[in-house]
Amino acid sequence: MRHVPRKRFGQNFLRDPGVIQEIVAAVGPVPSDRLVEIGPGEGVLTRELLQSGACLEAIELDRDLVAALKRRFAGVGRLRIHEGDAMKFDLRTIATGERLRVVGNLPYNISTPLLFHLFDQIDVIEDMHFMLQKEVVDRLCAGAGDDHYGRLSVMAALYCQAQHLFDVGPECFHPQPKVVSAVVRLVPHAVPPDAGMVKQVSAVVVAAFGQRRKTLRNALKGLLDETAMVRAGIDPGARAEELSLADYVGLSRQLNP
Numbered sequence: 132m133r134h135v136p137r138k139r140f141g142q143n144f145l146r147d148p149g150v151i152q153e154i155v156a157a158v159g160p161v162p163s164d165r166l167v168e169i170g171p172g173e174g175v176l177t178r179e180l181l182q183s184g185a186c187l188e189a190i191e192l193d194r195d196l197v198a199a200l201k202r203r204f205a206g207v208g209r210l211r212i213h214e215g216d217a218m219k220f221d222l223r224t225i226a227t228g229e230r231l232r233v234v235g236n237l238p239y240n241i242s243t244p245l246l247f248h249l250f251d252q253i254d255v256i257e258d259m260h261f262m263l264q265k266e267v268v269d270r271l272c273a274g275a276g277d278d279h280y281g282r283l284s285v286m287a288a289l290y291c292q293a294q295h296l297f298d299v300g301p302e303c304f305h306p307q308p309k310v311v312s313a314v315v316r317l318v319p320h321a322v323p324p325d326a327g328m329v330k331q332v333s334a335v336v337v338a339a340f341g342q343r344r345k346t347l348r349n350a351l352k353g354l355l356d357e358t359a360m361v362r363a364g365i366d367p368g369a370r371a372e373e374l375s376l377a378d379y380v381g382l383s384r385q386l387n388p
């Protein structure tokens with residue numbers, strides 16, 4: 132299959148067989164798995180995932196690719212193709228008791244909001260393996276004090292554990308992106324955070340990193356006073372990048388003491 136990539140969909144198709152095999156090896160699919168592939172594109176990863184015998188649900192926005200995928204994989208394996216926007220797709224509609232394993236080469240222009248959309252459905256997800264811009268993977272995996280540490284780092288850690296698996300150069304794609312890519316594994320925590328905690332932590336994190344050059348004393352003004360910060364064991368003179376997830380959870384609990 133050869134499809135003219137569409138810039139408006141952020142299409143960069145993976146063409147390197149070695150990288151494809153590395154991704155499949157990282158996922159390690161087995162026949163009992165329920166897989167979801169976001170953005171199957173030309174189907175190069177789809178083909179390899181189907182060979183495992185797993186049940187595969189593929190979500191593709193480009194209608195031309197949907198038609199081509201249906202022709203290519205007619206009668207092959209246990210595949211169901213959904214034409215639609217992954218940003219609006221509700222995974223709970225296809226989760227029938229089993230937790231889903233999500234895979235994909237995500238469009239870089241929507242990767243962060245798409246991750247947050249998936250975090251909202253974390254209760255039906257077993258794990259996730261994604262190709263992303265390396266900078267995003269660095270942010271997902273960063274810890275307090277790291278250069279890439281920020282809002283995405285904290286909020287991702289609230290939902291799951293992130294592991295940077297390997298980098299992928301631009302030459303492995305068509306067309307070649309202007310950035311280095313990386314594959315990340317995201318494994319949800321055994322107990323997902325409740326909606327109330329997410330809302331509170333998010334409010335504190337957005338305020339703290341929204342003015343990250345300021346001390347928390349100033350960045351969180353109007354949200355938490357110094358007494359509340361000290362009560363949570365946090366130095367009001369600290370800055371956003373110095374605090375761990377546990378610190379932010381502690382601060383969020385002070386919103387409703």
